[in-house]
Amino acid sequence: MEIKKVGIVGCGIMGCGIAQVCAQSGYDVMVMDTKKEYLDKGLATIDKVLARSVEKERITADEKSAIQARIKGTLTLDDFKDVDYVVEAVIEDLTVKQDVFKKLDKVCQPHTILASNTSTISVINIAAATNRPDKVIGTHFSNPVPLMKVVEVINAISTTEETTNITRKFLESIDKTMVVSKDVPGFLSNRILTPFLLNAVRMVEAGVGTKEDIDTLITQGLRHPMGPLTLLDLIGIDTVYRGAMTIYEEIKDPQYLPPTLMKQMVIAGWHGRKTGKGFYEYK
Numbered sequence: 449m450e451i452k453k454v455g456i457v458g459c460g461i462m463g464c465g466i467a468q469v470c471a472q473s474g475y476d477v478m479v480m481d482t483k484k485e486y487l488d489k490g491l492a493t494i495d496k497v498l499a500r501s502v503e504k505e506r507i508t509a510d511e512k513s514a515i516q517a518r519i520k521g522t523l524t525l526d527d528f529k530d531v532d533y534v535v536e537a538v539i540e541d542l543t544v545k546q547d548v549f550k551k552l553d554k555v556c557q558p559h560t561i562l563a564s565n566t567s568t569i570s571v572i573n574i575a576a577a578t579n580r581p582d583k584v585i586g587t588h589f590s591n592p593v594p595l596m597k598v599v600e601v602i603n604a605i606s607t608t609e610e611t612t613n614i615t616r617k618f619l620e621s622i623d624k625t626m627v628v629s630k631d632v633p634g635f636l637s638n639r640i641l642t643p644f645l646l647n648a649v650r651m652v653e654a655g656v657g658t659k660e661d662i663d664t665l666i667t668q669g670l671r672h673p674m675g676p677l678t679l680l681d682l683i684g685i686d687t688v689y690r691g692a693m694t695i696y697e698e699i700k701d702p703q704y705l706p707p708t709l710m711k712q713m714v715i716a717g718w719h720g721r722k723t724g725k726g727f728y729e730y731k
């Protein structure tokens with residue numbers, strides 16, 4: 449199967465990054481979100497990231513224009529009739545994702561593969577909402593998508609080898625490296641990362657250390673590129689909270705139960721960089 453056009457659902461932090469890398473690799477891209485302002489924000493982010501690449505002479509101004517011309521925004525999934533591969537990147541909520549996949553299943557052509565960028569939800573829960581569970585797969589990109597090469601691929605028990613092979617070729621074509629995880633809640637990445645992030649919040653909450661000292665300790669002591677509180681702000685406090693709850697509800701391991709401080713930050717709208725305030729403030 450030849451992939452010509454890619455559909456992206458959700459134009460937030462991840463959706464706009466995935467749209468950008470697909471367009472940079474020559475695919476026509478249709479990106480959908482629920483409100484024009486969300487689409488505009490995502491497309492403005494792509495513009496800013498590409499402008500920086502032009503400044504750094506990684507691409508020319510003409511290439512930037514050509515990449516952007518390949519990306520079209522829409523407010524309806526009805527425009528996904530002619531896409532060959534879909535990556536869903538809406539909020540980390542099973543009901544919302546199932547609803548999106550049901551709609552995609554109706555609108556898309558029979559050959560179209562439906563991938564989810566979920567970071568924690570077992571893919572079978574999403575696949576089972578469609579009449580094509582054999583063509584549903586998890587493609588967990590890393591943030592920021594244009595910079596991070598690795599994608600964690602998750603095969604549900606229903607996913608066929610053909611779907612995995614097409615996904616491998618697709619990821620190679622956008623210059624990503626594929627690693628494979630079993631379809632357990634949280635997969636490999638968030639089974640490992642989530643307890644680390646939650647423990648950092650627990651240390652702040654208990655007053656064991658300041659957020660600045662924790663971040664300095666982890667960057668300078670362990671050589672991580674950023675500290676856990678800075679990373680939480682980058683990922684989105686709401687996204688980590690929802691993901692941790694998903695894992696906790698499935699396996700009831702208390703290390704995945706988000707601390708109260710995180711819950712309160714989610715309610716307050718302190719979701720990190722994307723809302724201008726999280727553990728730190730952003731202009």
Ligand SMILES: NC(=O)c1ccc[n+]([C@@H]2O[C@H](COP(=O)([O-])OP(=O)(O)OC[C@H]3O[C@@H](n4cnc5c(N)ncnc54)[C@H](O)[C@@H]3O)[C@@H](O)[C@H]2O)c1
Nearest residue numbers: 458459460461462481482486537538539540566567591683
């Ligand atoms: N942020 C990260 O670092 C990261 C990394 C890997 C995977 N993920 C996963 O990617 C997905 C998206 O995360 P994000 O960080 O981009 O979130 P985000 O909050 O930045 O963006 C989500 C977008 O989805 C849109 N949306 C919500 N419901 C929708 C619907 N029904 N139809 C279309 N659009 C809808 C929202 O308007 C928003 O623009 C989540 O499943 C998340 O777990 C996130």
